[in-house]
Amino acid sequence: MDFYLSALIQGLCFSALALGIYISIKIFNIPDITTDGSYTLGGVVTGVLLTHHQSPYIILPAVIIAGGIAGALTGLIHTKLKINALLAGILVTYSLYSVNLTIMGRSNLPLISVPSLFSLLNLVADPNQNTFWILSVFVIIITFLIGYLLKTDFGIAMRATGNSESMIRALGVNTDRMKITGLALANALTALSGYLIVQFQGFADISMGIGIVIVGLGSVIVAESLINWFRITSVWVILALVLGGAVIFQFVLAFTLALGVDANLLKMVTAAFVLLIVSLPRLSSLKAS
Amino acid sequence: MIAINDVHKGFNKGKANQVNAVNGITLSIPESEFLVIVGSNGSGKTTLLNLVAGSVFPDAGSISIDNNDVSKLADYKRSQWIARVFQNPMSGTASDLNILDNFRLASIRTKTKGLSIGINDKFKQQVREKIETLGMGLENKIEQPMGTLSGGQRQALTLLMSVMDSCKVLLLDEPTAALDPRSAEVVMRTADKLITDFKLTAILITHNLKDAYNYGTRIIQMSEGLVLRDLNNKQKSDLKQNDLFDWFS
Numbered sequence: 001m002d003f004y005l006s007a008l009i010q011g012l013c014f015s016a017l018a019l020g021i022y023i024s025i026k027i028f029n030i031p032d033i034t035t036d037g038s039y040t041l042g043g044v045v046t047g048v049l050l051t052h053h054q055s056p057y058i059i060l061p062a063v064i065i066a067g068g069i070a071g072a073l074t075g076l077i078h079t080k081l082k083i084n085a086l087l088a089g090i091l092v093t094y095s096l097y098s099v100n101l102t103i104m105g106r107s108n109l110p111l112i113s114v115p116s117l118f119s120l121l122n123l124v125a126d127p128n129q130n131t132f133w134i135l136s137v138f139v140i141i142i143t144f145l146i147g148y149l150l151k152t153d154f155g156i157a158m159r160a161t162g163n164s165e166s167m168i169r170a171l172g173v174n175t176d177r178m179k180i181t182g183l184a185l186a187n188a189l190t191a192l193s194g195y196l197i198v199q200f201q202g203f204a205d206i207s208m209g210i211g212i213v214i215v216g217l218g219s220v221i222v223a224e225s226l227i228n229w230f231r232i233t234s235v236w237v238i239l240a241l242v243l244g245g246a247v248i249f250q251f252v253l254a255f256t257l258a259l260g261v262d263a264n265l266l267k268m269v270t271a272a273f274v275l276l277i278v279s280l281p282r283l284s285s286l287k288a289s
Numbered sequence: 290m291i292a293i294n295d296v297h298k299g300f301n302k303g304k305a306n307q308v309n310a311v312n313g314i315t316l317s318i319p320e321s322e323f324l325v326i327v328g329s330n331g332s333g334k335t336t337l338l339n340l341v342a343g344s345v346f347p348d349a350g351s352i353s354i355d356n357n358d359v360s361k362l363a364d365y366k367r368s369q370w371i372a373r374v375f376q377n378p379m380s381g382t383a384s385d386l387n388i389l390d391n392f393r394l395a396s397i398r399t400k401t402k403g404l405s406i407g408i409n410d411k412f413k414q415q416v417r418e419k420i421e422t423l424g425m426g427l428e429n430k431i432e433q434p435m436g437t438l439s440g441g442q443r444q445a446l447t448l449l450m451s452v453m454d455s456c457k458v459l460l461l462d463e464p465t466a467a468l469d470p471r472s473a474e475v476v477m478r479t480a481d482k483l484i485t486d487f488k489l490t491a492i493l494i495t496h497n498l499k500d501a502y503n504y505g506t507r508i509i510q511m512s513e514g515l516v517l518r519d520l521n522n523k524q525k526s527d528l529k530q531n532d533l534f535d536w537f538s
Contacts, residue, residue, distance in 0.1 A: 148406075149404070151406050151408075152403065152404045152405055152406050152407075153393065153394075153397055153402040153403055153404075153405065153406075153407045154402045154403060154404050156386065156390045156393055156394055156402070157394060157402040159383070159385065159386055159390070160383040160386055160390070160391075160394055163383035163384060163385045163386060164379065164380060164381075164382060164383040164384065166375060166380040166381075167375075167380060167381055167382055167383055168383070168394070169364050169365045169368075170342070170364065170365075170368055170371075170372070170373040170381075170398075171365075171368060171394050171395060171398045172365050172366070172368035172369065172397075172398050172399060172400075173365055173402060174363070174365050175365070233387065233432075233434065
Protein backbone atom coordinates (compact mmCIF):
# COMPACT_ATOMS: atom_id res chain seq x y z
CA MET A 1 0.00 0.00 0.00
CA ASP A 2 2.75 2.40 1.03
CA PHE A 3 4.41 1.62 -2.26
CA TYR A 4 1.45 2.96 -4.23
CA LEU A 5 0.97 5.88 -1.83
CA SER A 6 4.50 7.03 -2.55
CA ALA A 7 3.82 6.63 -6.29
CA LEU A 8 0.78 8.82 -5.80
CA ILE A 9 2.84 11.39 -3.90
CA GLN A 10 5.49 11.37 -6.60
CA GLY A 11 2.80 11.85 -9.21
CA LEU A 12 1.46 14.85 -7.34
CA CYS A 13 5.00 16.25 -7.00
CA PHE A 14 5.39 15.94 -10.77
CA SER A 15 2.00 17.50 -11.52
CA ALA A 16 3.48 21.03 -11.44
CA LEU A 17 6.04 19.84 -13.99
CA ALA A 18 3.26 18.35 -16.11
CA LEU A 19 1.36 21.65 -15.99
CA GLY A 20 4.55 23.43 -17.04
CA ILE A 21 5.09 21.11 -19.99
CA TYR A 22 1.42 21.44 -20.90
CA ILE A 23 1.83 25.23 -21.06
CA SER A 24 5.00 25.17 -23.17
CA ILE A 25 4.12 22.31 -25.54
CA LYS A 26 0.36 22.44 -25.81
CA ILE A 27 -0.48 26.09 -25.21
CA PHE A 28 2.53 27.77 -26.76
CA ASN A 29 3.45 24.99 -29.16
CA ILE A 30 7.12 25.38 -28.17
CA PRO A 31 9.14 22.22 -27.47
CA ASP A 32 10.88 23.52 -24.38
CA ILE A 33 13.45 21.24 -22.78
CA THR A 34 14.81 23.76 -20.30
CA THR A 35 12.83 21.48 -17.98
CA ASP A 36 15.79 19.25 -17.05
CA GLY A 37 17.76 22.26 -15.86
CA SER A 38 15.00 24.26 -14.21
CA TYR A 39 13.70 21.22 -12.33
CA THR A 40 17.14 20.62 -10.82
CA LEU A 41 17.49 24.36 -10.22
CA GLY A 42 14.25 24.35 -8.22
CA GLY A 43 15.49 21.38 -6.20
CA VAL A 44 18.96 22.83 -5.62
CA VAL A 45 17.67 26.25 -4.54
CA THR A 46 15.27 24.52 -2.14
CA GLY A 47 18.00 22.28 -0.72
CA VAL A 48 20.51 25.07 -0.15
CA LEU A 49 17.97 27.45 1.39
CA LEU A 50 16.59 24.67 3.64
CA THR A 51 20.04 23.80 4.97
CA HIS A 52 20.58 27.51 5.62
CA HIS A 53 17.37 27.46 7.68
CA GLN A 54 15.52 29.97 5.56
CA SER A 55 11.83 30.58 6.09
CA PRO A 56 9.43 28.72 3.77
CA TYR A 57 8.05 32.13 2.86
CA ILE A 58 11.38 32.92 1.22
CA ILE A 59 12.09 29.50 -0.29
CA LEU A 60 8.88 29.23 -2.32
CA PRO A 61 9.17 32.62 -4.07
CA ALA A 62 12.92 32.06 -4.57
CA VAL A 63 12.23 28.76 -6.37
CA ILE A 64 9.51 30.33 -8.53
CA ILE A 65 11.76 33.25 -9.49
CA ALA A 66 14.77 31.00 -10.23
CA GLY A 67 12.70 28.77 -12.51
CA GLY A 68 11.09 31.80 -14.10
CA ILE A 69 14.45 33.33 -14.95
CA ALA A 70 15.65 30.08 -16.52
CA GLY A 71 12.52 29.92 -18.70
CA ALA A 72 12.69 33.60 -19.60
CA LEU A 73 16.31 33.09 -20.75
CA THR A 74 15.25 30.31 -23.10
CA GLY A 75 12.41 32.53 -24.29
CA LEU A 76 14.75 35.46 -24.91
CA ILE A 77 17.21 33.32 -26.87
CA HIS A 78 14.38 31.78 -28.87
CA THR A 79 12.47 34.99 -29.70
CA LYS A 80 15.11 37.71 -29.84
CA LEU A 81 18.01 35.77 -31.37
CA LYS A 82 15.65 33.59 -33.43
CA ILE A 83 17.33 30.40 -32.25
CA ASN A 84 15.39 27.15 -32.55
CA ALA A 85 13.49 26.55 -29.31
CA LEU A 86 15.02 23.09 -28.79
CA LEU A 87 18.55 24.43 -29.11
CA ALA A 88 17.75 27.41 -26.87
CA GLY A 89 16.48 25.00 -24.20
CA ILE A 90 19.49 22.70 -24.54
CA LEU A 91 21.89 25.64 -24.16
CA VAL A 92 20.16 26.95 -21.04
CA THR A 93 19.90 23.47 -19.49
CA TYR A 94 23.55 22.79 -20.25
CA SER A 95 24.70 25.99 -18.55
CA LEU A 96 22.30 25.46 -15.65
CA TYR A 97 24.31 22.34 -14.76
CA SER A 98 27.23 24.62 -13.84
CA VAL A 99 24.91 27.07 -12.11
CA ASN A 100 23.38 24.28 -10.04
CA LEU A 101 26.78 22.85 -9.09
CA THR A 102 27.95 26.31 -8.06
CA ILE A 103 24.86 26.93 -5.93
CA MET A 104 25.16 23.57 -4.15
CA GLY A 105 28.95 23.55 -3.97
CA ARG A 106 28.85 19.75 -4.36
CA SER A 107 26.89 17.20 -6.32
CA ASN A 108 24.62 15.87 -3.58
CA LEU A 109 22.95 17.59 -0.67
CA PRO A 110 21.19 15.44 1.97
CA LEU A 111 18.31 17.08 3.82
CA ILE A 112 17.88 14.55 6.61
CA SER A 113 16.43 16.03 9.80
CA VAL A 114 15.95 19.38 8.10
CA PRO A 115 12.37 20.60 8.57
CA SER A 116 10.52 20.81 5.25
CA LEU A 117 7.18 21.89 3.81
CA PHE A 118 5.82 18.47 4.71
CA SER A 119 6.76 18.73 8.38
CA LEU A 120 5.32 22.22 8.65
CA LEU A 121 1.91 20.88 9.60
CA ASN A 122 0.99 17.61 11.28
CA LEU A 123 -2.44 16.74 10.02
CA VAL A 124 -2.18 12.97 10.45
CA ALA A 125 0.24 10.77 12.34
CA ASP A 126 1.57 8.80 9.37
CA PRO A 127 4.26 10.97 7.72
CA ASN A 128 3.49 9.75 4.20
CA GLN A 129 -0.21 10.45 4.57
CA ASN A 130 0.62 13.82 6.08
CA THR A 131 2.77 14.58 3.03
CA PHE A 132 -0.07 13.46 0.78
CA TRP A 133 -2.59 15.87 2.32
CA ILE A 134 -0.25 18.86 2.34
CA LEU A 135 0.77 18.10 -1.22
CA SER A 136 -2.84 17.79 -2.37
CA VAL A 137 -3.70 21.22 -1.01
CA PHE A 138 -0.57 22.66 -2.63
CA VAL A 139 -1.36 21.10 -6.03
CA ILE A 140 -5.02 22.17 -5.89
CA ILE A 141 -4.00 25.77 -5.22
CA ILE A 142 -1.54 25.76 -8.14
CA THR A 143 -4.07 24.19 -10.49
CA PHE A 144 -6.70 26.71 -9.45
CA LEU A 145 -4.31 29.61 -10.10
CA ILE A 146 -3.32 28.30 -13.54
CA GLY A 147 -6.94 27.55 -14.42
CA TYR A 148 -7.99 31.05 -13.44
CA LEU A 149 -5.10 32.54 -15.41
CA LEU A 150 -6.12 30.63 -18.55
CA LYS A 151 -9.66 32.00 -18.24
CA THR A 152 -8.59 35.63 -18.04
CA ASP A 153 -8.12 37.91 -21.05
CA PHE A 154 -4.37 37.44 -20.64
CA GLY A 155 -4.83 33.68 -20.61
CA ILE A 156 -6.94 33.70 -23.77
CA ALA A 157 -4.23 35.77 -25.45
CA MET A 158 -1.68 33.18 -24.25
CA ARG A 159 -3.68 30.34 -25.77
CA ALA A 160 -4.13 32.25 -29.02
CA THR A 161 -0.38 32.94 -29.28
CA GLY A 162 0.44 29.27 -29.75
CA ASN A 163 -2.51 28.84 -32.06
CA SER A 164 -2.47 31.67 -34.58
CA GLU A 165 0.42 34.08 -34.24
CA SER A 166 -0.64 36.31 -37.15
CA MET A 167 -4.08 36.75 -35.62
CA ILE A 168 -2.94 37.59 -32.14
CA ARG A 169 -0.35 40.11 -33.40
CA ALA A 170 -3.08 41.78 -35.47
CA LEU A 171 -5.07 41.95 -32.23
CA GLY A 172 -2.35 43.92 -30.50
CA VAL A 173 -0.32 41.31 -28.61
CA ASN A 174 3.47 41.37 -28.51
CA THR A 175 3.99 37.68 -29.20
CA ASP A 176 7.69 37.71 -28.27
CA ARG A 177 6.92 39.03 -24.83
CA MET A 178 4.03 36.59 -24.50
CA LYS A 179 6.28 33.61 -25.32
CA ILE A 180 8.96 34.75 -22.88
CA THR A 181 6.32 35.12 -20.15
CA GLY A 182 4.86 31.73 -21.01
CA LEU A 183 8.22 29.93 -20.86
CA ALA A 184 9.00 31.70 -17.58
CA LEU A 185 5.68 30.48 -16.18
CA ALA A 186 6.23 26.94 -17.48
CA ASN A 187 9.69 26.70 -15.94
CA ALA A 188 8.60 28.30 -12.67
CA LEU A 189 6.11 25.43 -12.43
CA THR A 190 8.83 22.94 -13.32
CA ALA A 191 11.06 24.37 -10.59
CA LEU A 192 8.16 23.89 -8.16
CA SER A 193 8.25 20.17 -8.93
CA GLY A 194 11.94 20.16 -8.04
CA TYR A 195 11.04 22.02 -4.85
CA LEU A 196 8.45 19.40 -3.91
CA ILE A 197 10.39 16.29 -4.83
CA VAL A 198 13.54 17.37 -2.97
CA GLN A 199 11.54 17.85 0.22
CA PHE A 200 9.79 14.53 -0.28
CA GLN A 201 12.95 12.54 -1.04
CA GLY A 202 15.09 14.35 1.51
CA PHE A 203 18.00 15.20 -0.79
CA ALA A 204 18.95 17.32 -3.76
CA ASP A 205 21.17 15.88 -6.45
CA ILE A 206 22.88 17.42 -9.46
CA SER A 207 21.62 14.68 -11.77
CA MET A 208 18.04 14.54 -10.48
CA GLY A 209 16.77 16.36 -13.59
CA ILE A 210 18.27 14.15 -16.26
CA GLY A 211 15.49 13.07 -18.58
CA ILE A 212 12.78 14.52 -16.36
CA VAL A 213 11.25 16.20 -19.40
CA ILE A 214 10.09 12.71 -20.44
CA VAL A 215 8.10 12.38 -17.22
CA GLY A 216 6.35 15.69 -17.96
CA LEU A 217 5.83 14.83 -21.63
CA GLY A 218 4.54 11.38 -20.74
CA SER A 219 2.02 12.87 -18.32
CA VAL A 220 0.82 15.44 -20.87
CA ILE A 221 0.57 12.80 -23.58
CA VAL A 222 -1.50 10.49 -21.36
CA ALA A 223 -3.74 13.49 -20.60
CA GLU A 224 -3.93 14.47 -24.25
CA SER A 225 -5.08 11.03 -25.36
CA LEU A 226 -7.93 11.30 -22.85
CA ILE A 227 -8.69 14.89 -23.94
CA ASN A 228 -8.93 13.83 -27.59
CA TRP A 229 -10.79 10.66 -26.76
CA PHE A 230 -13.56 12.49 -24.90
CA ARG A 231 -13.29 15.71 -26.95
CA ILE A 232 -12.84 17.85 -23.88
CA THR A 233 -12.71 21.62 -24.21
CA SER A 234 -13.21 22.77 -20.62
CA VAL A 235 -10.04 24.29 -19.20
CA TRP A 236 -10.71 22.85 -15.73
CA VAL A 237 -11.21 19.30 -16.96
CA ILE A 238 -8.09 19.57 -19.13
CA LEU A 239 -5.97 20.70 -16.17
CA ALA A 240 -7.43 17.93 -14.00
CA LEU A 241 -6.52 15.40 -16.69
CA VAL A 242 -2.96 16.74 -16.85
CA LEU A 243 -2.70 16.16 -13.08
CA GLY A 244 -4.25 12.75 -13.58
CA GLY A 245 -1.72 12.06 -16.34
CA ALA A 246 1.15 12.79 -13.96
CA VAL A 247 -0.27 10.38 -11.37
CA ILE A 248 -1.10 7.64 -13.89
CA PHE A 249 2.42 7.89 -15.28
CA GLN A 250 3.95 7.30 -11.84
CA PHE A 251 1.58 4.42 -11.19
CA VAL A 252 2.65 2.72 -14.38
CA LEU A 253 6.28 3.04 -13.28
CA ALA A 254 5.50 1.76 -9.79
CA PHE A 255 3.56 -1.14 -11.26
CA THR A 256 6.46 -1.97 -13.57
CA LEU A 257 8.80 -2.09 -10.61
CA ALA A 258 6.30 -4.19 -8.65
CA LEU A 259 6.30 -6.67 -11.53
CA GLY A 260 9.95 -7.19 -10.76
CA VAL A 261 11.46 -5.39 -13.74
CA ASP A 262 15.11 -4.56 -13.13
CA ALA A 263 15.34 -0.93 -11.86
CA ASN A 264 18.20 -0.35 -14.29
CA LEU A 265 15.76 -0.87 -17.14
CA LEU A 266 13.26 1.63 -15.75
CA LYS A 267 14.16 4.47 -18.12
CA MET A 268 13.82 2.18 -21.11
CA VAL A 269 10.43 0.99 -19.88
CA THR A 270 9.41 4.62 -19.40
CA ALA A 271 10.44 5.47 -22.94
CA ALA A 272 8.58 2.43 -24.27
CA PHE A 273 5.46 3.44 -22.36
CA VAL A 274 5.56 6.98 -23.79
CA LEU A 275 6.10 5.56 -27.27
CA LEU A 276 3.15 3.23 -26.82
CA ILE A 277 0.81 6.04 -25.74
CA VAL A 278 1.93 8.32 -28.58
CA SER A 279 1.53 5.65 -31.22
CA LEU A 280 -1.74 4.25 -29.89
CA PRO A 281 -3.99 6.26 -32.27
CA ARG A 282 -1.84 5.23 -35.26
CA LEU A 283 -1.66 1.60 -34.18
CA SER A 284 -5.43 1.36 -33.71
CA SER A 285 -6.08 2.89 -37.14
CA LEU A 286 -3.60 0.44 -38.69
CA LYS A 287 -5.49 -2.41 -37.07
CA ALA A 288 -8.81 -1.05 -38.35
CA SER A 289 -7.55 -0.88 -41.91
CA MET B 290 -6.11 58.71 -43.00
CA ILE B 291 -3.21 56.75 -44.49
CA ALA B 292 -0.32 58.57 -46.13
CA ILE B 293 2.32 56.54 -47.93
CA ASN B 294 5.26 58.70 -48.93
CA ASP B 295 7.86 57.48 -51.46
CA VAL B 296 8.06 54.04 -49.86
CA HIS B 297 10.61 51.47 -51.03
CA LYS B 298 10.85 47.86 -49.95
CA GLY B 299 13.13 45.14 -51.29
CA PHE B 300 13.99 41.64 -50.20
CA ASN B 301 17.32 39.73 -50.29
CA LYS B 302 19.30 42.92 -50.87
CA GLY B 303 22.60 42.38 -52.67
CA LYS B 304 21.93 38.72 -53.45
CA ALA B 305 21.23 37.07 -56.76
CA ASN B 306 17.55 36.67 -55.88
CA GLN B 307 17.04 40.34 -54.98
CA VAL B 308 13.42 41.48 -55.35
CA ASN B 309 12.34 45.11 -55.33
CA ALA B 310 8.74 44.63 -54.28
CA VAL B 311 7.76 48.26 -53.79
CA ASN B 312 9.63 50.96 -55.74
CA GLY B 313 8.76 54.37 -54.38
CA ILE B 314 5.01 54.45 -54.00
CA THR B 315 3.28 57.63 -52.87
CA LEU B 316 -0.37 57.23 -52.02
CA SER B 317 -2.80 59.20 -49.92
CA ILE B 318 -5.91 57.43 -48.73
CA PRO B 319 -8.48 59.77 -47.17
CA GLU B 320 -10.85 58.77 -44.39
CA SER B 321 -13.63 56.29 -45.25
CA GLU B 322 -12.22 55.61 -48.68
CA PHE B 323 -12.55 52.02 -49.88
CA LEU B 324 -9.48 51.40 -52.01
CA VAL B 325 -9.29 48.35 -54.22
CA ILE B 326 -5.85 47.20 -55.39
CA VAL B 327 -5.48 44.92 -58.39
CA GLY B 328 -2.32 43.75 -60.10
CA SER B 329 -0.64 40.59 -61.30
CA ASN B 330 1.34 38.31 -59.01
CA GLY B 331 4.56 39.90 -57.85
CA SER B 332 3.36 43.44 -58.49
CA GLY B 333 3.87 44.34 -54.82
CA LYS B 334 0.25 44.47 -53.62
CA THR B 335 0.70 42.27 -50.57
CA THR B 336 4.02 43.91 -49.67
CA LEU B 337 2.29 47.29 -49.75
CA LEU B 338 -0.45 45.99 -47.48
CA ASN B 339 2.12 44.45 -45.13
CA LEU B 340 3.93 47.79 -45.03
CA VAL B 341 0.73 49.49 -43.93
CA ALA B 342 0.03 46.74 -41.38
CA GLY B 343 3.57 46.82 -40.03
CA SER B 344 4.48 43.18 -40.77
CA VAL B 345 7.46 44.60 -42.72
CA PHE B 346 9.16 47.96 -42.44
CA PRO B 347 10.04 50.25 -45.38
CA ASP B 348 13.67 50.51 -46.54
CA ALA B 349 13.05 54.15 -47.40
CA GLY B 350 10.11 56.55 -47.24
CA SER B 351 7.48 56.99 -44.56
CA ILE B 352 4.00 55.81 -43.69
CA SER B 353 1.58 57.62 -41.43
CA ILE B 354 -1.80 56.63 -40.11
CA ASP B 355 -4.17 59.23 -38.71
CA ASN B 356 -1.28 61.76 -38.77
CA ASN B 357 1.03 59.52 -36.71
CA ASP B 358 4.29 58.46 -38.30
CA VAL B 359 4.20 54.68 -38.00
CA SER B 360 7.11 53.82 -40.33
CA LYS B 361 8.94 51.90 -37.58
CA LEU B 362 5.99 50.97 -35.37
CA ALA B 363 5.52 47.21 -34.76
CA ASP B 364 2.40 45.56 -36.19
CA TYR B 365 0.93 44.74 -32.78
CA LYS B 366 1.11 48.45 -31.89
CA ARG B 367 -0.62 49.51 -35.11
CA SER B 368 -3.57 47.37 -34.07
CA GLN B 369 -4.92 50.47 -32.27
CA TRP B 370 -6.13 51.65 -35.71
CA ILE B 371 -5.92 48.58 -37.93
CA ALA B 372 -7.92 45.38 -38.17
CA ARG B 373 -6.91 42.73 -40.69
CA VAL B 374 -8.50 39.92 -42.62
CA PHE B 375 -5.99 37.50 -44.11
CA GLN B 376 -6.06 35.44 -47.28
CA ASN B 377 -5.87 32.24 -45.25
CA PRO B 378 -8.98 31.85 -43.05
CA MET B 379 -6.74 30.06 -40.49
CA SER B 380 -4.62 33.19 -39.99
CA GLY B 381 -7.39 35.49 -38.83
CA THR B 382 -8.80 33.31 -36.06
CA ALA B 383 -7.43 30.86 -33.48
CA SER B 384 -8.76 27.37 -34.33
CA ASP B 385 -8.42 25.78 -30.90
CA LEU B 386 -10.24 28.60 -29.15
CA ASN B 387 -13.99 28.83 -29.30
CA ILE B 388 -15.85 31.61 -31.10
CA LEU B 389 -16.43 33.41 -27.82
CA ASP B 390 -12.72 33.51 -26.89
CA ASN B 391 -11.84 34.77 -30.37
CA PHE B 392 -14.42 37.53 -30.07
CA ARG B 393 -13.24 38.41 -26.57
CA LEU B 394 -9.70 39.01 -27.85
CA ALA B 395 -11.04 41.03 -30.76
CA SER B 396 -13.14 43.16 -28.43
CA ILE B 397 -9.99 44.24 -26.56
CA ARG B 398 -7.77 44.67 -29.63
CA THR B 399 -6.77 48.21 -28.67
CA LYS B 400 -6.58 47.51 -24.92
CA THR B 401 -4.31 45.55 -22.56
CA LYS B 402 -5.09 41.90 -22.07
CA GLY B 403 -5.31 41.88 -18.30
CA LEU B 404 -5.75 39.39 -15.49
CA SER B 405 -9.51 39.65 -15.21
CA ILE B 406 -12.17 37.40 -16.70
CA GLY B 407 -13.94 39.34 -19.43
CA ILE B 408 -16.41 36.80 -20.72
CA ASN B 409 -19.73 37.16 -18.90
CA ASP B 410 -23.38 36.70 -19.82
CA LYS B 411 -23.65 40.25 -21.13
CA PHE B 412 -20.67 39.73 -23.43
CA LYS B 413 -22.07 36.39 -24.65
CA GLN B 414 -25.37 38.06 -25.51
CA GLN B 415 -23.55 40.85 -27.34
CA VAL B 416 -21.57 38.32 -29.42
CA ARG B 417 -24.70 36.32 -30.19
CA GLU B 418 -26.48 39.43 -31.47
CA LYS B 419 -23.51 40.41 -33.64
CA ILE B 420 -23.22 36.95 -35.14
CA GLU B 421 -26.94 36.77 -35.82
CA THR B 422 -26.55 39.60 -38.36
CA LEU B 423 -24.56 37.21 -40.57
CA GLY B 424 -27.55 34.92 -40.94
CA MET B 425 -25.33 31.83 -40.87
CA GLY B 426 -26.94 30.28 -37.81
CA LEU B 427 -23.68 30.50 -35.87
CA GLU B 428 -25.20 32.42 -32.94
CA ASN B 429 -25.95 29.15 -31.13
CA LYS B 430 -22.47 27.76 -31.65
CA ILE B 431 -20.43 30.36 -29.79
CA GLU B 432 -18.87 27.73 -27.53
CA GLN B 433 -17.63 25.73 -30.53
CA PRO B 434 -13.94 25.80 -31.46
CA MET B 435 -13.22 28.01 -34.49
CA GLY B 436 -11.49 25.03 -36.10
CA THR B 437 -14.81 23.26 -36.60
CA LEU B 438 -16.13 26.02 -38.89
CA SER B 439 -15.71 26.35 -42.64
CA GLY B 440 -13.36 28.85 -44.25
CA GLY B 441 -16.23 31.10 -45.31
CA GLN B 442 -17.71 31.13 -41.82
CA ARG B 443 -14.31 31.93 -40.34
CA GLN B 444 -13.69 34.81 -42.76
CA ALA B 445 -17.14 36.26 -42.05
CA LEU B 446 -16.48 36.02 -38.31
CA THR B 447 -13.04 37.60 -38.72
CA LEU B 448 -14.75 40.54 -40.41
CA LEU B 449 -17.22 40.91 -37.56
CA MET B 450 -14.36 40.63 -35.06
CA SER B 451 -12.65 43.63 -36.67
CA VAL B 452 -15.43 45.96 -35.53
CA MET B 453 -15.73 44.55 -32.01
CA ASP B 454 -13.35 47.26 -30.87
CA SER B 455 -12.82 50.76 -32.26
CA CYS B 456 -11.44 50.38 -35.76
CA LYS B 457 -10.39 52.98 -38.30
CA VAL B 458 -8.59 50.99 -40.97
CA LEU B 459 -9.57 47.60 -42.37
CA LEU B 460 -7.03 45.69 -44.44
CA LEU B 461 -8.39 42.87 -46.60
CA ASP B 462 -5.75 40.71 -48.27
CA GLU B 463 -7.59 38.56 -50.80
CA PRO B 464 -10.17 37.59 -48.17
CA THR B 465 -12.17 35.44 -50.57
CA ALA B 466 -9.33 33.70 -52.42
CA ALA B 467 -9.79 30.45 -50.52
CA LEU B 468 -13.58 30.44 -50.58
CA ASP B 469 -16.30 28.99 -52.80
CA PRO B 470 -18.28 31.57 -54.85
CA ARG B 471 -21.28 31.63 -52.53
CA SER B 472 -19.23 32.14 -49.33
CA ALA B 473 -17.07 34.66 -51.16
CA GLU B 474 -20.15 36.71 -51.94
CA VAL B 475 -21.36 36.64 -48.34
CA VAL B 476 -17.93 37.72 -47.10
CA MET B 477 -17.62 40.55 -49.63
CA ARG B 478 -21.13 41.83 -48.91
CA THR B 479 -20.47 41.74 -45.16
CA ALA B 480 -17.21 43.60 -45.67
CA ASP B 481 -18.86 46.27 -47.79
CA LYS B 482 -21.66 46.72 -45.26
CA LEU B 483 -19.25 47.05 -42.32
CA ILE B 484 -17.05 49.51 -44.22
CA THR B 485 -20.08 51.71 -44.99
CA ASP B 486 -21.76 51.36 -41.57
CA PHE B 487 -18.62 52.04 -39.56
CA LYS B 488 -17.15 54.57 -42.04
CA LEU B 489 -13.94 52.55 -42.22
CA THR B 490 -10.97 53.36 -44.37
CA ALA B 491 -10.40 50.09 -46.20
CA ILE B 492 -7.87 48.54 -48.54
CA LEU B 493 -8.88 45.44 -50.47
CA ILE B 494 -6.46 43.36 -52.49
CA THR B 495 -8.20 41.09 -54.92
CA HIS B 496 -7.64 39.00 -58.03
CA ASN B 497 -11.36 38.79 -58.56
CA LEU B 498 -12.04 41.52 -61.12
CA LYS B 499 -15.78 41.25 -60.59
CA ASP B 500 -15.30 42.18 -56.92
CA ALA B 501 -12.89 44.92 -57.96
CA TYR B 502 -15.59 46.25 -60.28
CA ASN B 503 -18.50 45.94 -57.82
CA TYR B 504 -16.91 47.22 -54.63
CA GLY B 505 -14.83 50.18 -53.53
CA THR B 506 -14.67 53.92 -54.09
CA ARG B 507 -11.27 53.98 -55.77
CA ILE B 508 -9.19 51.48 -57.67
CA ILE B 509 -5.48 51.29 -58.39
CA GLN B 510 -3.57 48.86 -60.52
CA MET B 511 -0.05 48.00 -59.42
CA SER B 512 2.77 46.77 -61.59
CA GLU B 513 6.43 46.12 -60.72
CA GLY B 514 6.11 47.87 -57.38
CA LEU B 515 4.53 51.03 -58.75
CA VAL B 516 1.04 52.43 -59.22
CA LEU B 517 0.16 51.99 -62.88
CA ARG B 518 -3.43 53.29 -62.84
CA ASP B 519 -5.32 55.25 -60.21
CA LEU B 520 -9.05 55.86 -60.68
CA ASN B 521 -11.20 57.87 -58.27
CA ASN B 522 -14.83 57.10 -57.45
CA LYS B 523 -16.19 58.97 -60.50
CA GLN B 524 -13.74 57.40 -62.92
CA LYS B 525 -14.31 54.01 -61.33
CA SER B 526 -18.07 54.21 -61.80
CA ASP B 527 -17.57 55.12 -65.44
CA LEU B 528 -15.38 52.07 -65.85
CA LYS B 529 -16.79 49.01 -67.57
CA GLN B 530 -16.04 45.53 -66.33
CA ASN B 531 -14.41 44.65 -69.65
CA ASP B 532 -12.01 47.61 -69.31
CA LEU B 533 -10.70 45.94 -66.15
CA PHE B 534 -10.06 42.70 -68.01
CA ASP B 535 -8.25 44.69 -70.70
CA TRP B 536 -5.83 46.03 -68.05
CA PHE B 537 -4.44 42.55 -67.70
CA SER B 538 -4.17 41.61 -71.36
